Amino acid sequence: MQTQELRQVIPAAETNTGDQAFLKLKGITKRYGVDYMAVDDLDIDVPKGKLLGLLGPSGCGKTTTLRMIAGLLDITRSKITIDGDDISHKPPHKRDIGLVFQNYALFPHMTVAQNVAFGLEMRGVGRVEARDRVEEALEMVRLPGYGERKPKEMSGGQQQRVALARALVIRPRLLLLDEPLSNLDAKLRDDMRIEIREIQQRLQITTVFVTHDQVEALTMCDLVGVMHKGKLAQLGTPEDIYERPADLFVADFVGRTNILDGEIEALDRVRIGASVYPCNTRGLTSGKAKAAIRPHRISLTPSRDRSLVSMATNAAHGKVTRVTYIGDVVQYDIDIGGNTLTTEVHTASAGHSFQSGEKLLCEWKPQDMQVFAQGSGN
Amino acid sequence: MIGQLTLPFRLLVACIYLFLLAPILIVLPLSFSNDSYITFPPESWGLRWYAAMFSHAGFAQALWISFVIAITVTILGLAAGVPAAFAIRRRQFIGREFLLNLFTAPLLLPSIVLGLAILLVFVQARLLGTYTGLIIAHLIITTPYVIRIMLTAFSTLPPSVEDAATMLGASPFTVVRRITLPLMMPGFIASAALSFLLSFDEVVISLFITGPRLRTLPVEIFDYVESQTDPMTAAVSVVLVAATLLIIFLIERTLGLSKTIGK
Structure with missing residues (x-):
C-alpha cells in the first residue's frame, strides 16, 4: 500500500511542528494508600510523531503510567495534555486514544471486521465508509480478506495485528502499546517489532510503548524513558541511554x-x-x-x-x-x-x-x- | 480418543448408562398401561392414565404452582446472585472470602438439615404453606448455584476486553450492553436453567413447608404414591422427564449456538 493512501485512512500528520511537545505529562503521580508511590512525579514531553518507550522492570510504574494516560486508572495528581488539550479529567472513552493490549483483548464474540469496526461504530461512521476503512486498516496490517474470521481462528501474531488495526482505524491522536510483543515467540517478535515501527513511522503517529525488553526499547523508539521504582531514571535517545547512562540502575538494566x-x-x-x-x-x-x-x-x-x-x-x-x-x-x-x-x-x-x-x-x-x-x- | 476406547471400557460405559436410565426404561412403558394398579409389564396398554392425569385437579393445580414458584425463584435468584458474584469477583473489600463462603454454604448442607432448620424458622415467621415461604426456601437452594456459575462466568470473561471497548469510545453502558452481557450469556442461561430445574424438582425441603392448600408438583406426586398404587404417577413422571429434557435441549441449542457465534 502506498503511503499516500495510508494517510487517507489514518491522517495523523497534517498538523504542524517538528519538535514541539505533542504529548505532555506533567508531574504524573499515582499513590496507593498513604505512602506507596507507584508513579512519582513524572515529567515527559513527546514531540509529534515520535515513539516514546517506557522501559523498566516489572513494578517500576510503566504500565501504571500508560493506564493513567489512557484514563483507565485515576491519577492522584498531574496534568496530561495532547496537542494542548488537557485530558487529565476526561473519561477514557472520550480521550480518543488507541490502546493495544498485551493479550490483544479482541472481542471473542465478534468477527475480525466487527472488532475493527467497533470504534468506528462508536463514532457514528456510516456503514459504507466503515467497511472501506476496516478493509484498508486490515490491508495496512497485512491481513486483507481476514474480516470474516473469528479471533480464535487466528494465530497470536495475527490477533495482535488485528488489535493494532482496531486501535488505528479510529485515527487516534495518540497510540499506546502495552507490552504488545511479550506474548509472541522470539522470531515473530522480531518481525512485529519492525512492522509496528514501520507503521508508526508511516502514519507519523505519536506513540507510547511500554516494555521491559531493552532490545525493543533501543531498536524501536525515538526516545526511551527508563523507569525505576516509580521514578524516571533517565529520558533520552537510545544512544544516550546505552552510552551515557544517568545512574547505576540504568547502566545495569540496559544491556x-x-x-x-x-x-x-x-x-x-x-x-x-x-x-x-x-x-x-x-x-x-x-x-x-x-x-x-x-x-x-x-x-x-x-x-x-x-x-x-x-x-x-x-x-x-x-x-x-x-x-x-x-x-x-x-x-x-x-x-x-x-x-x-x-x-x-x-x-x-x-x-x-x-x-x-x-x-x-x-x-x-x-x-x-x-x-x-x-x-x-x- | 473415542476411536481408542477398549471393549471393556465401552461395556462399563454402557452399564453406567443402563443404571442411570433404568428408572425411565421402567416408567416409560408403565405410563402407557391401562391397568388399575401397577404391574410390570402392564397387562393392557392405552393412554388412560395420561387422560386421568390431565383431568386430575390436584396435579394440574400443583403443576401450575410449581411453575409459578420456579419462574419466580429463577428471576429472584439471578437478581440476587449475579450482582453478588460481580461484587465478589470484581471488587476488593474486607470480608469478600467470608461472604463467598457464607453464600455458598447451603451447597454443603444436606437438604434434610436445611429443611428442618427452615421449618423451625418458618413456624415462628408464619411462612409455612405460603408462596413467600416456598420461594424463600427454594432461593436458599438455588442462589448458591447461581453465584457459583456466575463467578466462573465472570472469571472466564477475557481480561481487558471491556477496557478495549472503552478505549474505542464505548460509554460504560455500551460496554455492558455490547461486550459484557453477550460474553456472559452462557452463564446466565446455565444458571437460569439450573435454578428453574432445582426449584421445579425440589422435594425434601418442600415437604417440610408445603401446606394442604399449597402443594408443589413433586410433593403432590409423593403424596399420591403413598396413598394410591395406580400407574398415573408413571404418566406424570414421563411428562416431567420430557419437560426437563426439552429445557436441557433448548439450553444445549442456545449454548451450542452461542459457542459457534462466540468465543
Whole structure:
C-alpha cells in the first residue's frame, strides 16, 4: 500500500511542528494508600510523531503510567495534555486514544471486521465508509480478506495485528502499546517489532510503548524513558541511554554490564583493587564508587608486557576462569586480581580462542568505563 | 480418543448408562398401561392414565404452582446472585472470602438439615404453606448455584476486553450492553436453567413447608404414591422427564449456538 493512501485512512500528520511537545505529562503521580508511590512525579514531553518507550522492570510504574494516560486508572495528581488539550479529567472513552493490549483483548464474540469496526461504530461512521476503512486498516496490517474470521481462528501474531488495526482505524491522536510483543515467540517478535515501527513511522503517529525488553526499547523508539521504582531514571535517545547512562540502575538494566567496586581517587581516576584506572567519573572526585564496563567493550589479547600497550588504554592482566559458548559470541569470565570481568568476543572475529586458565590482557578505553557514586539509582 | 476406547471400557460405559436410565426404561412403558394398579409389564396398554392425569385437579393445580414458584425463584435468584458474584469477583473489600463462603454454604448442607432448620424458622415467621415461604426456601437452594456459575462466568470473561471497548469510545453502558452481557450469556442461561430445574424438582425441603392448600408438583406426586398404587404417577413422571429434557435441549441449542457465534 502506498503511503499516500495510508494517510487517507489514518491522517495523523497534517498538523504542524517538528519538535514541539505533542504529548505532555506533567508531574504524573499515582499513590496507593498513604505512602506507596507507584508513579512519582513524572515529567515527559513527546514531540509529534515520535515513539516514546517506557522501559523498566516489572513494578517500576510503566504500565501504571500508560493506564493513567489512557484514563483507565485515576491519577492522584498531574496534568496530561495532547496537542494542548488537557485530558487529565476526561473519561477514557472520550480521550480518543488507541490502546493495544498485551493479550490483544479482541472481542471473542465478534468477527475480525466487527472488532475493527467497533470504534468506528462508536463514532457514528456510516456503514459504507466503515467497511472501506476496516478493509484498508486490515490491508495496512497485512491481513486483507481476514474480516470474516473469528479471533480464535487466528494465530497470536495475527490477533495482535488485528488489535493494532482496531486501535488505528479510529485515527487516534495518540497510540499506546502495552507490552504488545511479550506474548509472541522470539522470531515473530522480531518481525512485529519492525512492522509496528514501520507503521508508526508511516502514519507519523505519536506513540507510547511500554516494555521491559531493552532490545525493543533501543531498536524501536525515538526516545526511551527508563523507569525505576516509580521514578524516571533517565529520558533520552537510545544512544544516550546505552552510552551515557544517568545512574547505576540504568547502566545495569540496559544491556549487560560488569559492575566493579572501587574508590574514586581523583577526577576521572578510579581505584579498583590495586590498580588505578583513567575513566569517566562524571565530575565526582572522591568516595566509594561502582564502575561499569560493557562486556563487548573489553578486548582480549594474549598476555604481554603492559608497557607495550598505549597509555591511553586501560589494561589489566587476568586469567580465564570460565568459557561460555553462546553462538554469536563467546563469553569469557576473567579474574583480574580479585574481581571478575565478563567479556564477549564475536565468534566470527575471534582470531584466537582462549582456554580456561589461560593468562591474557584485557584492554578497554577510559570512556567505556562509567563510574557512579555508590548507591546511585538504587 | 473415542476411536481408542477398549471393549471393556465401552461395556462399563454402557452399564453406567443402563443404571442411570433404568428408572425411565421402567416408567416409560408403565405410563402407557391401562391397568388399575401397577404391574410390570402392564397387562393392557392405552393412554388412560395420561387422560386421568390431565383431568386430575390436584396435579394440574400443583403443576401450575410449581411453575409459578420456579419462574419466580429463577428471576429472584439471578437478581440476587449475579450482582453478588460481580461484587465478589470484581471488587476488593474486607470480608469478600467470608461472604463467598457464607453464600455458598447451603451447597454443603444436606437438604434434610436445611429443611428442618427452615421449618423451625418458618413456624415462628408464619411462612409455612405460603408462596413467600416456598420461594424463600427454594432461593436458599438455588442462589448458591447461581453465584457459583456466575463467578466462573465472570472469571472466564477475557481480561481487558471491556477496557478495549472503552478505549474505542464505548460509554460504560455500551460496554455492558455490547461486550459484557453477550460474553456472559452462557452463564446466565446455565444458571437460569439450573435454578428453574432445582426449584421445579425440589422435594425434601418442600415437604417440610408445603401446606394442604399449597402443594408443589413433586410433593403432590409423593403424596399420591403413598396413598394410591395406580400407574398415573408413571404418566406424570414421563411428562416431567420430557419437560426437563426439552429445557436441557433448548439450553444445549442456545449454548451450542452461542459457542459457534462466540468465543
